[in-house]
Amino acid sequence: MAGDSARCWADRTLSGFAAVLRKDLRLELRSGESTLALLALSMLVLVVLVFALDAAHVRSVEVAAGALWVAMVFAGMLGANRALLAERDNGAIRGLLLSPLDPGTLYAAKLAAALIFMLIAEVGAVILMVIFFNLDFDASTARLAPILVLGAIGFSALATLLSAITGRTRSGDMLLPILAVPIFVPALIAGVKASAAALGGAPLASMGDWLRIMIAFDVLFVVAGYLLFEQVVGEN
Amino acid sequence: MNHSAIRNGLGYTTLALMIIALFMVFDYVPPEAEQGIAQLIFYFHVPLAWVAFASFGLVAIAGIFYLWLGDQLWDDLGYAAAETGMVFCTLMIVAGSIWAKPIWGTWWTWDSRLTTTFILWLMYGGYLMLRASADDTPQVARFAAVVGLVAALDVPIVIASVRLWRTIHPAVLVTRQGGHGLEDPRMVATLLVCLAAFTAFWAWLLMLRFTQLRARSRMGALAVRIAFARAAAADLK
């Protein structure tokens, strides 16, 4: 009997997660605003940095890596805000809170959606980075993938939790970066350092310390978000 | 618990300890061999950093208790700890900058301790801004508790990453860490007294602010009771 109810819970959780994620992706496909805006923002940020850092004729992996992460953080901020925006129409968030759906599962679904958008923006940003900052598409670019995925998970986890809070306050749009950036610093440092090393040809094994920091960050915020989400979405 | 007795006690303790500390720093302790008199800032930097971090820890712990027990007392404690901690954190940042200029010629140096404290300062700032912009929502206490908690949990990771960052690119201007290297027992004694003095100072300010916030919360609760009583009285008409 206990096994049955455990399986039941797992089934329910999985199907609830899938239902919310499917709905968000469907909504996004229909309007397409978010993804387009994210890609556009990433590109514009990179353009600004090319001029600001006078990198047009320089070939520096440190500068490129830094620019990439700046673009990612900006795009991630925008994406996270929109993750919960869909629930504001007609009070849909209340519909979700009233349903049997676990708040933690809702968090996981929102995190997954934000993550997908951020990864799409990252792919675009990497392509543009290679082009704008005079790099090559080769093995070193591919080695960026695990680093960027870890970074996206951490940022999406953090931003999904925080945007549930800032979305309900007065200066919410400005407050999200103010809260998120200092907290994201360790993953940012690790991500930029590891990215620069990867672009410079170093194998992933040599960046063990940085990757460990990013993994610790990701685990902390996914777990914290899962446990704390219900504290910040409800009305009581 | 007699709040004002504790407050006053802490106040006098602080005064006494501070006087002793100042004497010890400027008259008693021998100057350090390499850096000379500028090194004395160390006796203020370390206690300030300790208090700034400890206060943030208190914000997080108070947040946990608030989320768990729901009692407004914990929220008031967390808010008081945040404001008090912010004061000491700012002092530490400003002291670092004022000291760096004449010694190193720059307004700031990115050594690991200063960098980490600066990140902490940004977290404090974010927390207080959240409080300010959400003070009209009933969930502000809950939001603040969550933010304080996740930020505090992040601090160890910040420390680790900044330290790693600094060992790979050591700052051109390195601040004397001075953890071990305190050969003279008089240095140890001075440091301990300064730690005690600043902790007392912090505790005193915390108590002041905490009792203020408690009074405000209690008045709020009373006002609600009065509103209910008024409505009940209106029924009888």
Added chain:
Amino acid sequence: MSAPVVETHRLAKTYGLAPVLREVELRLLAGAGAFIVGGNGAGKSTLLRILAGLEAPSDGRALVFGQDTRRLGARYRRRIGVMAHQSFLYPNLTARENLEFYAELYSVADPRASAIQWLDRVGLAGVADTRVRAFSRGMEQRLSAARAMLAEPGLLLLDEPFASLDHDGAEIIEALIRGAVERGASVIATAHAVPEIAGVEFAAYEISRGRIAQQAHQEEVRRGGRLRTLLGR
């Protein structure tokens, strides 16, 4: 005697310094229905939100299915259906997609079939694949009713279910409520005035300035004349 489906003990709620609910005592048994009538700002919606578990009371307790509403587990939330001023519908999804989504959340056996069935029941089968943003207020209200009831909940909390509905729409909602009561569900609905629902017996409560001021059986009210309101008696 079976345990009440809904119970409140000295329920109170303040928003800031305004007491919205004061010492509300309510009991509802399984299969019973209640209409809570009152003017704007009397506290009807707040009461419903507390019973649904969306908000916590400032004082006192509310119990639904024997559970404190502040700690309603998933298993109990599945048995509660709520209709509010807001429809909880996604404007960019079609009517069918909205219902299928909620059917999945509520673990309904065959979400697609259930969605079609309920669209039929509320007379929206023709616009099943139209986005909700194109709906009129009345159509949205009907879809919201379908959303609330498709999991066949044991307790229905309906906040002004007849608002913005024309005669046909009101008949549809009436039929749904009747169907729900017939299969043993309990219903609490709010309104400005007690409506007439053929074949269903409702207790009627008046709420005014946060208190339940008066309680009369619907029959007595009907005797006083059709659609007579309790207010101003």
